[in-house]
Amino acid sequence: MTVTEIQPDSAQLRAVRRERVLAEMETAGIDILITGRESNARYVSGVPRLWLAGSRPFGPGCIFVRASGDIHLVSTWDEGVPDDIPREHLHGITFNSQNTLAMLTGIDGAAAARTVATDGLMPSTVGLLRKAFPDAELIDGEQMMRSARRIKTAEEVDAIRASVRLAEDSLAVAAKTFSAGVTERGLTAAFMEAMAAAGVTTPTTQDVAWITSPTDRWARSTRDAAVSPSDLVAFDAGVIRNGYVGEIGRTAAVGGLESVGNAPLSRWDELWDRLLTACRPGASGADLLDAYATTDVPAPPVPVARGLGLGNDLPLVTHELPRTAAEQRLEPGMVFALTAYVWEEGVGGVYGQEPVLITDTGPSLLSSTPFRDSRSLTP
Amino acid sequence: MGSVPKLVIPASADLARMRRDRMHRIHAAMGEQGIDALVLVGNTNVVYATGAIWPLADAGRVIFERPVAVVLADDDVPHLFSPLHTDDRLREILPEDHAHGPAHLEFDEGVEIFAERLAELIPAQATVALDEWTHALRRAGSLVGKNGAPIDGGRVISKAKAIKTPDELALMRQGLQITEQGIAEVQARLAPGVRQTELTATFLRTIFEGGADANILDPIWQIMPERIADGPWTTTGDLACPLLTTERELAKGDVLWVDTGVSFEGFHSDFGRTWIVGEEPTAGQRAQFDRWRSIMDAVLSVTRAGATAADLTAAAIEANGGTKPWMPHFYLGHGLGIDSAEMPYVGSDIGEVFDASLVLAPGMVLVLEPIVWEDGAGGYRAEEVLVITEDGWDPMTDYTYDPF
Incomplete structure (x- = not known):
């Protein structure tokens, strides 16, 4: 479908997401929720806003008042704003903290708020909120939002699947340029062009191709290095379509993966099978880390499992945080990018990542041609 | 009377010298504020302090995978805690004992681990500042200063980065050139029937091929109405x-306001022009451009080291016949550097008192972006990127105003 107008997320999607957030606010006793992170602001408001790369300092972006259900949004205009956020709840962009303070104190229900939550903090946030809500306690709204967003609705799963498909298709187009001599940057260029030509201009990662090193588990030389026939090249393809993230990871060699050697590939298969077996309802993140340990493969510095949704979703499973991994249970409706990475001295790395949906009966892959079944970059 | 020193921007940057200069400035600002250790979490602050370069990810993905830098007052080499691939650059700038695994400050367990690592680097009574805080850090009572909040370390970087060194200006100029090479290809493609997203496709391909490290915003090719009331x-x-931007097809005569930028060597670029699809400008549109040019010239004529932001806004307002020639939700101009918009802001809603207090200094990079608007006949907008010198300013780019 060709999109020629900016529209808010569907009424049904907005309703179910807000219901979940309100339920979490109720449980945590939060009167006013202030989100600055785009993921959380989008979840509550349903409004698409300008994509920017990189981390952002915290500032109020979307405010949700529990008692009234009112939503306030920092937006100078009403394009993409649904009818349930009236114009008087839109607040213009400001560079002046006094204006931010005036916006917060002007919100109906601000004076009565006893508990205010934010999803981020700057060193100055505590002082600002103390002025805006003198009698309120400041608590963590990010944990609450992670909990609300953790389980995906069927509509959300469909949105993620559509994004994954676009990531696959864009990678397939970029793969046409994959030959000896092409650089990591060149492959990124081809992927980005394909993605935008398909109508979506927002990636999740801009590090699309990585020539793995035969001498170091987690190194590259430069992004201008040219691919040689002996290289194992890892691909990270991620797009955001209608707000939802779709990502896949693949590995390829110019002459086919087998030309580089079968040893890391068969270990990769073994690791992947163990990882996927661990993806069952009730299992914990620790079971995913165990899959690496049992296969005797060191886990990569990046997360082994990372939630897919509007951004910064649970689960987050990394060997750096074993206790956190063990505390997280896999539940039906969770969607995450599951990563298997196997590196072999003298050869390089095999990197594969699939979007996994946990269902009542086990894992379901949202990619159309998983790396385990097809070593091709083309679906 | 000595002559005014000329600003010389080298053709290429000396990266080692640039890192040394930055560390010198960071240490000076830390010294003034009595800070022993500076913890940096914001992506661009980490880039500034360490010299590490990586392609910036989406704002959602970066939250769980952020590199964290720690600068100690008595160490010229920063520490980096990150999941990044080690590359030639990192190997050159970070000895092994300064390169650490990722810090997960969004999680309680991650904060505990980071606190242990930090304790190995600094004594317990050290004064620590940081640029961004997290709820997990707050819960742990980590890095809390006198008023129940941490010391704001972001100010150290805002102060250090305000004046660009010649090496930094050389990199900024390269980043602007990469942007404009991409823009030239896009402009050549401009025609009725082409979709906005197709312009983005061409832009993205060209900037990465040209050496950009990342795109920094979803490029804007806004089709402007003739009347404000016809827009949102x-x-x-x-x-x-x-x-x-959407997949909307451009039509003959559409007036586009273009705004985009890329990241190169840690610096963000900025580009703004007005284009017309498939037609030459009308006499009325040319008159708008001429008026824009006269406003820009008026502002540039007062732009020099020692001038205040208020001097610039006054010149713009006078040249525009008494009203502000910029959009009220933005500004007449803004600084550019490791961030797409940074101090100095000129004519923002921070207010006139602030503008009057903000003094331009040599080495500041400014983007001026006045607009001309005639309700019923549309308008013109473009951006001029320049560096402040002792006796005026130097242009950072020479991109054409074609079709005007």
């Missing part, structure tokens, strides 16, 4: 801009 409603009653 706004809180200001003024123009809505920038509006998001």
Whole structure:
């Protein structure tokens, strides 16, 4: 479908997401929720806003008042704003903290708020909120939002699947340029062009191709290095379509993966099978880390499992945080990018990542041609 | 009387010298504020302090995978805690004992681990500042200063980065050139029937091929209405801009306001022009451009080291016949560097008192972006990127105003 107008997320999607957030606010006793992170602001408001790369300092972006259900949004205009956020709840962009303070104190229900939550903090946030809500306690709204967003609705799963498909298709187009001599940057260029030509201009990662090193588990030389026939090249393809993230990871060699050697590939298969077996309802993140340990493969510095949704979703499973991994249970409706990475001295790395949906009966892959079944970059 | 020293921007940057200069400035600012250790979490602050370069990810993905830098007052080499691939650059700038695994400050367990690592680097009574805080850090009582909040370490970087060194200006100029090479290809493609997203496709391919490290915003090719009332409603009653790109096809005569930028060697670029699809400008549109040019010239004529932001806004307002020639939700101009918009802001809603207090200094990079608007006949907007010198300013780019 060709999109020629900016529209808010569907009424049904907005309703179910807000219901979940309100339920979490109720449980945590939060009167006013202030989100600055785009993921959380989008979840509550349903409004698409300008994509920017990189981390952002915290500032109020979307405010949700529990008692009234009112939503306030920092937006100078009403394009993409649904009818349930009236114009008087839109607040213009400001560079002046006094204006931010005036916006917060002007919100109906601000004076009565006893508990205010934010999803981020700057060193100055505590002082600002103390002025805006003198009698309120400041608590963590990010944990609450992670909990609300953790389980995906069927509509959300469909949105993620559509994004994954676009990531696959864009990678397939970029793969046409994959030959000896092409650089990591060149492959990124081809992927980005394909993605935008398909109508979506927002990636999740801009590090699309990585020539793995035969001498170091987690190194590259430069992004201008040219691919040689002996290289194992890892691909990270991620797009955001209608707000939802779709990502896949693949590995390829110019002459086919087998030309580089079968040893890391068969270990990769073994690791992947163990990882996927661990993806069952009730299992914990620790079971995913165990899959690496049992296969005797060191886990990569990046997360082994990372939630897919509007951004910064649970689960987050990394060997750096074993206790956190063990505390997280896999539940039906969770969607995450599951990563298997196997590196072999003298050869390089095999990197594969699939979007996994946990269902009542086990894992379901949202990619159309998983790396385990097809070593091709083309679906 | 000595002559005014000329600003010389080298053709290429000396990266080692640039890192040394930055560390010197960071240490000076830390010394003034009595800070022993500076913890940096914001992506661009980490880039500034360490010299590490990586392609910036989406704002959502970066939250769980952020590199964290720690600068100690008595160490010229920063520490980096990150999941990044080790590359030639990192190997050159970070000895092994300064390169650490990722810090997960969004999680309680991650904060505990980071606190242990930090304790190995600094004594317990050290004064620590940081640029961004997290709820997990707050819960742990980590890095809390006198008033129940941490010391704001972001100010150290804002102060250090304000004046660009010649090496930094050389990199900024390269980043602007990469941007404009991409823009030239896009402009050559401009025709009725082409979709906005197709312009983005060409832009993205060209900037990465040209050496950009990342795109920094979803490029804007906004089709402007002739009347404000024909666009979205706004809180200001003024123009809505920038509006998001879609797959809408361009039509003959569409007036596009273009705004985009890339990241190169840690610096962000900025580009702004007005284009017309498939037609030459009308006499009325040319008159708008001429008026824009005269406003820009008036502002440039007062732009020099020692001038205040208020001097620039006054010149713009006078040249525009008494009203502000910029959008009220933005500004007449803004600084550019490791961030797409940074100090100095000129004519923002921070207010006139602030503008009067803000003094321009040599080495500041400014983007001036006045607009001309005639309700019923549309308008013109473009951006001029320049560096402040002792006796005036130097242009950072020479891109054409074609078709004007």
